[in-house]
Amino acid sequence: MSNSPDERGVELRELFYETSQELVQALNEEALKLEKNPADEEIVRSIRRTVHTLKGDSAACGLRELSELAHQFEDALSLESAASHAAVAEIAFATADIFSEMIAAYRNGTKLPATKALSKKIQELTSAPKNGKTRGKKTAGKTSKSKESTGKASVSKLASKADAQWTEYERLAMSKAQASGQDVLHVVTKIDAHCAMPIAGRQLVHNAIGTMGPVIAVRPDAKSPAAAKFIEFVVATVQTPEQIAAKCKIPTIVEEVSVEVLLHANAAPQPVEPEASSEAGAHDADAATEMTLPEPSTAAMLPAGSIPVPQENLLRVEAGRIDNVLNLVGELIIGKSMLQQALNEFTKRFPKEALRGKFADAMAFQARVLNDLQRSVMKIRMVPVDQLFRRFPRMVRDVARQCGREVELAVSGQDTDLDKGILDAIAEPLTHLVRNAISHGIESPEERRKLGKPSQGIVRLNAYHQGNQVIVEVTDDGRGIDVAKIRTKAFELGLTTPEEASKMSELEALNFIFRPGFSTAEQVTEVSGRGVGMDVVQSVLHRLKASISVDTRLGQGTTFRLKLPLTLAIIKALLFWVEQRLYAIPLNAVLEIARTFEGEVHQVDNYEVLQLRNQVLPLLRLGRPAPEGDRKTKLFVLIITVSEKKYGLIVDALEGEEELVIKALDEQTFSTDLVSGASILGDGRVVLILNLPAVVEHVARLRPQEMGQANSGLLLTHTDRMRLALTPEVGGQV
Amino acid sequence: MSRELHIVGFQVGRETYGVPITSLHEIVRVPEITAVPDAPDYLEGVINLRGKIVSVMDLRKRFGEKQAAAKRTNRILVVEHAGRLAGLIVDSASEVLKIPADAVEAPPAVFQEGGLNCVTGLGKVSGRLIVLLDMSKLLAPASLVSKGESEDKKTAAKAGAR
Numbered sequence: 025m026s027n028s029p030d031e032r033g034v035e036l037r038e039l040f041y042e043t044s045q046e047l048v049q050a051l052n053e054e055a056l057k058l059e060k061n062p063a064d065e066e067i068v069r070s071i072r073r074t075v076h077t078l079k080g081d082s083a084a085c086g087l088r089e090l091s092e093l094a095h096q097f098e099d100a101l102s103l104e105s106a107a108s109h110a111a112v113a114e115i116a117f118a119t120a121d122i123f124s125e126m127i128a129a130y131r132n133g134t135k136l137p138a139t140k141a142l143s144k145k146i147q148e149l150t151s152a153p154k155n156g157k158t159r160g161k162k163t164a165g166k167t168s169k170s171k172e173s174t175g176k177a178s179v180s181k182l183a184s185k186a187d188a189q190w191t192e193y194e195r196l197a198m199s200k201a202q203a204s205g206q207d208v209l210h211v212v213t214k215i216d217a218h219c220a221m222p223i224a225g226r227q228l229v230h231n232a233i234g235t236m237g238p239v240i241a242v243r244p245d246a247k248s249p250a251a252a253k254f255i256e257f258v259v260a261t262v263q264t265p266e267q268i269a270a271k272c273k274i275p276t277i278v279e280e281v282s283v284e285v286l287l288h289a290n291a292a293p294q295p296v297e298p299e300a301s302s303e304a305g306a307h308d309a310d311a312a313t314e315m316t317l318p319e320p321s322t323a324a325m326l327p328a329g330s331i332p333v334p335q336e337n338l339l340r341v342e343a344g345r346i347d348n349v350l351n352l353v354g355e356l357i358i359g360k361s362m363l364q365q366a367l368n369e370f371t372k373r374f375p376k377e378a379l380r381g382k383f384a385d386a387m388a389f390q391a392r393v394l395n396d397l398q399r400s401v402m403k404i405r406m407v408p409v410d411q412l413f414r415r416f417p418r419m420v421r422d423v424a425r426q427c428g429r430e431v432e433l434a435v436s437g438q439d440t441d442l443d444k445g446i447l448d449a450i451a452e453p454l455t456h457l458v459r460n461a462i463s464h465g466i467e468s469p470e471e472r473r474k475l476g477k478p479s480q481g482i483v484r485l486n487a488y489h490q491g492n493q494v495i496v497e498v499t500d501d502g503r504g505i506d507v508a509k510i511r512t513k514a515f516e517l518g519l520t521t522p523e524e525a526s527k528m529s530e531l532e533a534l535n536f537i538f539r540p541g542f543s544t545a546e547q548v549t550e551v552s553g554r555g556v557g558m559d560v561v562q563s564v565l566h567r568l569k570a571s572i573s574v575d576t577r578l579g580q581g582t583t584f585r586l587k588l589p590l591t592l593a594i595i596k597a598l599l600f601w602v603e604q605r606l607y608a609i610p611l612n613a614v615l616e617i618a619r620t621f622e623g624e625v626h627q628v629d630n631y632e633v634l635q636l637r638n639q640v641l642p643l644l645r646l647g648r649p650a651p652e653g654d655r656k657t658k659l660f661v662l663i664i665t666v667s668e669k670k671y672g673l674i675v676d677a678l679e680g681e682e683e684l685v686i687k688a689l690d691e692q693t694f695s696t697d698l699v700s701g702a703s704i705l706g707d708g709r710v711v712l713i714l715n716l717p718a719v720v721e722h723v724a725r726l727r728p729q730e731m732g733q734a735n736s737g738l739l740l741t742h743t744d745r746m747r748l749a750l751t752p753e754v755g756g757q758v
Numbered sequence: 759m760s761r762e763l764h765i766v767g768f769q770v771g772r773e774t775y776g777v778p779i780t781s782l783h784e785i786v787r788v789p790e791i792t793a794v795p796d797a798p799d800y801l802e803g804v805i806n807l808r809g810k811i812v813s814v815m816d817l818r819k820r821f822g823e824k825q826a827a828a829k830r831t832n833r834i835l836v837v838e839h840a841g842r843l844a845g846l847i848v849d850s851a852s853e854v855l856k857i858p859a860d861a862v863e864a865p866p867a868v869f870q871e872g873g874l875n876c877v878t879g880l881g882k883v884s885g886r887l888i889v890l891l892d893m894s895k896l897l898a899p900a901s902l903v904s905k906g907e908s909e910d911k912k913t914a915a916k917a918g919a920r
Contacts, residue, residue: 135919311817355809358809362806392770405899603794605792606792687810687811689794689804689811689813690811690812690813690842698795698796699794699795699796702792702804704806704809706812708806709806710790710792710793710805710806710811712791712792712794712795712804749790
């Protein structure tokens with residue numbers, strides 16, 4: 025608590041930027057709901073609560089413009105006579121947009137967006153302007169109670185956030201106290217930031233309140249970090265709020281106190297509260313009562329987490345810290361394999377030593393704990409995809425409106441967990457896919473009716489686990505992609521020849537939509553319906569070592585399926601040797617390992633292929649070209665899949681399977697995309713992890729006539745090439 | 759009150775070069791180097807520096823020597839630049855030199871044109887000439903790429919000739 029006020033302000037603002045995103049998101053969601061059920065007053069109230077919280081928070085941070093706008097909107101909403109609720113939803117959308125623009129502007133220090141048009145709209149909503157003014161006074165009255173407005177706002181912020189958090193037991197105690205003729209008061213005390221011993225201070229305040237009546241609930245928990253900043257009590261008492269406030273105001277510990285009446289004593293008639301704050305108190309009490317009274321239907325209607333409730337067992341941690349822990353776990357895993365190697369050597373040297381078993385036991389135990397540790401740390405980074413999916417309803421609504429479509433968004437599997445980094449990275453590609461699905465996939469309502477489909481199209485977002493991967497799907501029931509047209513277009517653009525195009529499987533042809541340049545041609549987007557920026561989608565997925573596949577039926581719809589790794593940091597890998605160097609590839613890309621002879625390798629169009637059972641696989645020779653005339657040499661072929669296609673990698677020898685902690689190569693010095701990262705083995709050796717899509721692409725890019733033996737030697741360095749070129753009996757066999 | 763520059767001197771070929779001591783992280787013996795495919799030839803590869811992956815550049819090749827034999831005296835200078843570590847293979851690392859700031863001359867203009875724009879100056883210490891290097895230029899991706907490409911072309915041309 026030794027931070028200077030300035031630093032605290034900055035911290036507070038950072039916190040606000042974070043939480044405000046959620047609030048704006050909640051506002052969007054509520055507005056969407058309201059649009060569907062315009063008559064539901066509960067939603068309007070919930071919007072009001074959200075806006076109220078936003079107002080309090082922004083005022084606490086000194087973001088005046090934002091809090092004023094929020095205040096204005098809140099006022100308009102609090103009028104029961106507010107105009108039709110559909111208009112409210114419309115304005116709520118606009119407000120949410122302006123809010124997020126403002127927040128971004130504050131954050132980046134840029135110019136604030138214009139709000140005049142919006143405030144005018146809001147004013148129109150207010151049919152009785154007088155009433156609005158009294159509301160304005162209410163805040164003023166409340167302010168007079170505290171010394172500074174920012175401080176007040178922060179207290180009210182705490183209070184409003186806390187409203188929903190009483191447990192059932194506490195609520196029961198409240199209503200009991202109420203029945204026995206006591207007022208139930210909600211007391212929020214803000215602990216002086218300069219107080220030397222906030223926890224001790226907390227106890228003092230607690231004792232003080234305890235003398236007034238039974239304390240029903242205390243928030244936050246003493247152990248929570250927020251405990252040093254503020255305390256909330258719910259107390260049942262016969263005293264007036266003023267008496268309580270006076271009692272709590274312990275100099276140097278408590279900066280300010282706000283007392284609200286949650287429930288009035290049943291027996292007593294509504295007491296007329298003194299002071300200017302009375303109206304505020306009553307109003308807030310009303311709002312609070314709505315929330316605190318056990319009202320199951322309402323509670324069920326509020327989606328979990330739509331109002332950011334500061335739960336005590338929830339931590340906001342900087343991602344960097346978790347990454348740090350994950351790094352350390354990575355080092356431990358390296359250490360584990362070091363130990364394993366030492367043990368292996370030990371076993372070899374002293375096969376009869378009894379100590380060996382003890383070592384092995386201890387190591388097995390350690391390995392198990394390490395596994396758990398790794399999984400737990402990785403779980404910290406995991407967040408439900410819902411965090412991403414919940415952005416979409418609003419977007420779908422807007423895009424559908426723009427394009428004149430009727431679209432329903434169906435979301436499933438939102439509880440599926442995904443690494444936060446990956447989630448953030450796929451936000452843009454996914455947005456793109458959904459937008460495409462609406463604007464190009466779904467037909468206009470008239471067209472759909474003509475086709476005998478329901479006029480409302482469906483866009484489906486789905487996520488689920490599959491093995492070591494997470495699959496995210498975007499499906500529409502629109503017109504699908506016309507593969508024939510893609511073929512024609514690919515030919516027109518010179519990407520392929522008519523013969524090639526006709527030989528191509530549907531899947532291969534569909535892959536053209538991910539080609540850069542293919543998408544930018546305007547006709548393509550019109551005829552095929554897909555494309556703009558699909559190469560961007562593809563490149564993001566490449567970076568993540570993820571893949572995308574398309575599944576389409578003409579006239580019935582399209583599914584884009586993203587296959588994402590669970591985490592970016594640690595992979596199971598297969599290690600192998602090429603040219604006396606060790607390399608690794610992700611194990612989940614390997615289908616099987618085949619052994620064969622040079623003689624089994626055939627050449628088709630200068631490409632080497634291998635017949636495996638009844639399939640013909642293109643081969644990629646990672647090392648030097650095949651020595652001529654040699655038909656007996658044994659070969660290892662790793663059968664891999666890259667974007668649904670199979671390839672064989674010819675390697676020199678296999679090393680084994682290992683868990684690798686991925687470390688990035690210095691991208692500024694190594695511009696190669698063949699290698700996606702490096703890792704350190706137990707014995708300190710460095711192993712490079714190959715980027716399979718790039719390896720495959722490298723080979724595909726070389727046209728047969730240019731390459732001679734192009735599908736070989738990918739992993740040779742310049743020095744190797746020079747060396748090989750100098751010894752013609754190995755290299756120059758073209 | 760002339761300022762002194764603290765320079766770590768090292769040999770590449772016959773010349774003595776120097777980098778500011780502040781940019782030096784440490785000097786290590788040459789460990790096993792993992793080559794990276796598709797990289798320019800003066801980029802030797804990556805090493806494991808106590809759990810960190812550090813890319814290593816062979817300064818001898820960078821300065822135009824074709825065949826650089828490995829010797830026992832070879833060292834890797836690990837330098838820190840813009841928050842990242844990079845290794846430089848040198849023939850030997852010798853000494854820490856103190857050069858008065860006024861004993862440093864600007865590099866001749868011909869250096870700038872000859873692709874050696876990483877030279878910041880020439881220092882004179884007791885009759886010897888020390889070539890002072892600028893880390894940011896030496897490790898700048900732009901200079902590496904252009905150099906790398908020209909190398910690529912050369913090798914490609916060679917391969918074609920064969």
